[in-house]
Amino acid sequence: MPRYNPKEVEPKWRAAWAEAQVFRAETGSAKPKYYVMEMFPYPSGRLHVGHARNYSMGDVVARFKRAQGFNVLHPMGWDAFGLPAENAAAERGVDPSAWTHDNIDVMRQELQRLGVSIDWSREFATCDPGYYGKQQAWFLRLWRRGLVYRKEGLVNWDPVDMTVLANEQVIDGRGWRSDAIVERKKLNQWFLRITDYADELLECLKTLDRWPEKVRLMQENWIGKSQGLRLTFPFTGPAPAGFEHGVTVYTTRPDTLFGASFVALSPDHPLTEALAAADPRVAAFVEECRKGGTSEAEIETAEKLGFDTGLKVAHPFDPAWQVPVWIGNFVLMDYGAGAIFGCPAHDQRDLDFARKYDLPVTPVVLPPDADAASFAVGDEAYVDGGRIYNSGFMDGMEVGAAKAAAIAKAESLGLGEGTTVYRLRDWGLARQRGWGCPIPIVHCEACGIVPVPEADLPVTLPQGMDFGRPGNALARHPTWKTTTCPGCGGPAERETDTLDTFVDSSWYFARYPNPDAAEPIDKAAANYWLPVDQYIGGIEHAVLHLLYARFVTKALRDEGMLEVDEPFAGLFTQGMVTHETYRRQNGEWLEPAQVDIASEGTTRRATLKETGEPVTIGDIEKMSKSKRNVVAPADMADTYGVDAARLCVLSDSPPERDVQWTSAGVEGAWRLVGRVWTEFDAEPSSKAADPARETELRRATHKVIKAVTDAIEGWRFNSAIARLHAFVGVVRQHPEAGEARREALSALARLIAPYAPHLAEECWQRLGESGLIAAAPWPIYDPTLAEDEERVLPVQINGKRRGEIRAGAGASEAEVEKMVLDDPEIARRLEGLSIRRVIVVKDRIVNIVAA
């Protein structure tokens, strides 16, 4: 009997799928729709096993839902703008567009080879003018809505990638791609008003019940809603020009206002700037504050620095009470009001500051069991609840009531208002890079900032940008900038910034329903398909892409372009595939395939295969092209076929968990492929099937259908494969020809099809089925057959297993109890003991309590 040969079988069935167009999604079909997609990849060059795992997962879901009778949309595209293309251009002098498209061609071919059931008719890349031109169109519509604005402000500057970054793209004080320490820089920047949607973005998280709790929490924390009081402290003496109203602070603890001992301004506060302009000592202090780094370690150890401005403000609740105004290096300009009042007794940071500069510490919240006469604050601020004292009209109130009372009082005095403050900042979305979507704006000396008319879109990137030097290749292009003003026809310059690539990925799911539409979004098609029923991607996008996409969906909805509130009804965050990293002594990263590893006891030494030179073994990290710690699924597929590779990446590990890559699993997957095929290929046994054995096989078949169906629905792909392994063993034990075996094989082929689709087609054909298994219905189990007729019930005595009995399914407690007590073995065990209680859990277990 010939062995299963994936090299022959697999291409044949891919051709058959393409021919029959089985993966084509029809908008408006009468079947229920199911939109499943994985986060589209950046076309970096080749697929690694992390990609293979991710897209195999999505494909299991897509094929499963298709078999269950859904009209499935499973599209693919390319997140194709971004820095790696520019870097390739700089290093090798290639054109970023050509480089990107070459990569796309390679990766498309690899994905197709994996047999992923994608509707390729909807494919696009974000660097296609047909895509980014539509993006420019909606960008301008949001501009007209006032959601896009330009402002000079402090921005995050990545000195290596030489571009501005959004807050979400600064991780631990470093650029998310370059890992360079981010600098604060004052620049004219473009922003999207994501903060207008802060409350809705927060509220709608509650409706996303098919999202991981973790992601919702991360977004909730990122949005960072807090309720508090915005309050003004009026100046007691002559006020600095422009600040006649006083100093406005934000606090979440208005109940502690009577414990105030200072007001502190941010070094970036306008009043600080005014003072610095007039007083070189203030200017020197501000300079000192800016020196500190932004990394975690530096912030953690940074000393609290203060500068007494000499100014005094009046306490809002007691005009006679003078409070000094300081400048504090720890006060952030872009949160709250950029100024705080300090209550050292009940805030640790304020306490540290007060101790250092010898400011008063007055407790105003009395802990429940403390004595008002003796309670004092030492080195630790008291931050918990209690009763308010030393606080005039608030005396005796609990913290919550006192907050409300303080807000009411401030409002009645006209000095403040209760407000909600968010941590979320507006989305800075311009990048000083050449390989991105041009911002469709021109700068006219006469008219100022003028949007390009929609009819003139797309504003396309020019040919011949020079990426050989650092900086923005678009800005230094010899002619591209030069244009005429669409308003007055006079000379004008194009905006040279491009959009953050996260803009590109913030709406692509709404383009797949009709990727050729004249409008950015074909509303009818989008209404049919959206929201995405199941989105699959990495946790690293929890507050990046996933927040931006939610925001853009809402903004486009308000513009009338979409009708859904949320883009992704279901989200699954798959684990990363990791691998050790290897570095040559000169620092060059090496691929695992280039390295030999030798183990001596517990130490492992690595050497370069070619030269034998020593190699440093580095951290285990997510597979990425930059660290070169990638293993290609194609290597596995070359040896064992695509189906074994797919089974391998989904076996053994739950999909949400990170896995450290080893090639060990592929052998097991390959054996499964072989064992399955052997059963289909075997000559039927001439032995007649006996009814008892037929029933046994039928029960196993219906059980495995239930188990695999449940496992796929619960994202336990590894368990589903384990059940299939076991089931093949059962089928093997039942070689007798007959209806039961045929039923078993038919189920087996269809159950394994989402994982090993080529093998499944071959098996299906061998069974004599005429159609494609890719279009065959999912097997349905008979619940009565999926349950055993007879149960083995373990019998415990005092919680320890002491035997077992056999009872019919559903046997009553009384029946079972009688059987147990009649059992001679159990009786022997109970000798000399008196039975206190017998607990029978129907169809499960028996426990006898005896002493």
Place this chain on the structure above:
RNA sequence: GCGGGCGUGGCGGAAUUGGUAGACGCAACGGACUUAAAAUUCGUAGGGCCGAAAGGCCCGUGCCGGUUCGACCCCGGCCGCCCGCACCA
């Protein structure tokens, strides 16, 4: 500091609602097939102890305690690891 998660054999992991812990796979060992090897196939296997064997006993899901007839699962307290946020007023 705040928020979240995880901890089970040599390894990856299973146990879906509190009911036989270790399914399935990898690696290992033994048998069959083979001149031999590979491939394939059948089998063994948490640890310890008693026994010639059949079989039996004890321990066991990071640690300590609790609830329960019964706990990997629930509760309290520790230890360790991982992730997110963080001078957020």
